[in-house]
Amino acid sequence: MKNTALYRSLENKINTYNSQNNNILSGILDPIKKDVFIRQLIDSIRRVKYVETVSSRTISPERAxxxxxxxxxxxxxxxxxxxxxxxxxxxxxxxxxxxxxxxxxxxxxxxxxxxxxxxxxxxxxxxxxxxxxxxxxxxxxxxxxxxxxxxxxxxxxxxxxxxxxxxxxxxxxxxxxxxxxxxxxxxxxxxxxxxxxxxxxxxxxxxxxxxxxxxxxxxxxxxxxxxxxxxxSGILNIEPDIPYLKGSSGPLTGTQMLYDLNRQQADASTLESYLVNLGEHLQLSFGMQVLEDALCNWQKKPSQYIYFNG
Structure with a gap:
């Protein structure tokens, strides 16, 4: 996993982002937690890419x-x-x-x-x-x-x-x-x-x-x-503008853990703005869903990688 181009690219971008922003992603300064977070990001990227790829292919009518x-x-x-x-x-x-x-x-x-x-x-x-x-x-x-x-x-x-x-x-x-x-x-x-x-x-x-x-x-x-x-799927030309953390549980908790902040230090709107800025730096397709999904999964076991299907 660590030798893949995607892993290296994400790791470099995260390191650069932290370096430029006074280690704002303080929840993943621990190498193990950062490794697990990057692997969850990759899983989320692949889930998005799967649907995008399917929509561009010739599909059997039996699928419908x-x-x-x-x-x-x-x-x-x-x-x-x-x-x-x-x-x-x-x-x-x-x-x-x-x-x-x-x-x-x-x-x-x-x-x-x-x-x-x-x-x-x-x-x-x-x-x-x-x-x-x-x-x-x-x-x-x-x-x-x-x-x-x-x-x-x-x-x-x-x-x-x-x-x-x-x-x-x-x-x-x-x-x-x-x-x-x-x-x-x-x-x-x-x-x-x-x-x-x-x-x-x-x-x-x-x-x-x-x-x-x-x-x-x-x-x-x-x-x-x-x-x-x-x-x-390409049915509508839309993409999430923010991760919509308000009212969430796992994604909100994961974002608080990523920045090592509690509810009193940063509300959902503030954390959303942080993720928008991070997403722009990572330059991912459907970046807000990738981050929302990855953070939800990462916060369940931040020091242990587990593949979550869905």
């Missing part, structure tokens, strides 16, 4: 087919976007962001819901189908919610979500709030937001505030992950 063993909602969304199906690409990213990926069962919940549990031939709960017949969809979900979830779990970052069609904190409420916000057409929805041609970072911030306020159950993390995936 919930009745196929090859189904993958991220790759499927990229395929649909390549085919010009903007609504369905957004819808698949939304569903996969809501359910997350189960470390054991993968995308099973997304597959079950999107594919109608395989009960209706090759049909699926497409964006058009759901928005055209919302009452039919929600009735179906109410009847089949336990089967949709089965023995699978929501992803690690979604473990407190409910599959319920009727609970105010369940899947039904989340999907209903998303439909109410977007309407029938994602293109029309976005056109009202980007009339002034904002930069990718300004647009991310604008959408973050709108989605976080209006989509039930997404809060900070769900909104951040959802928008980052839309940006990495």
């Amino acid at each position: 087919n919930p009745h196929s063993d090859l189904f993958d909602p991220i790759k499927g969304a990229c395929y649909l976007f390549q085919q010009g199906n903007f609504d369905e690409a957004n819808w698949l990213i939304f569903l996969s962001s809501h359910f997350g990926i189960d470390p054991i069962n993968g995308w099973k919940i997304t597959k079950n819901l999107y594919g109608k549990l395989g009960e209706d031939g090759n049909n699926r709960w497409s964006w058009r189908e759901v928005t055209s017949n919302p009452s039919t969809f929600f009735n179906w979900l109410d009847i089949n919610s336990l089967q949709v979830k089965g023995d699978a779990k929501f992803g690690n970052h979604r473990r407190y979500q409910s599959i319920s069609a009727t609970s105010n904190a369940g899947t039904g409420a989340t999907i209903s709030s998303y439909i109410n916000l977007v309407g029938n057409s994602h293109s029309s929805f976005f056109s009202n937001i980007i009339q002034d041609s904002p930069s990718p970072k300004v647009l991310f911030n604008r959408l973050y505030r709108i989605y976080k306020e209006n989509i039930k159950g997404f809060s900070r993390l769900g909104t951040f992950d959802f928008l980052c995936m839309l940006g990495k």
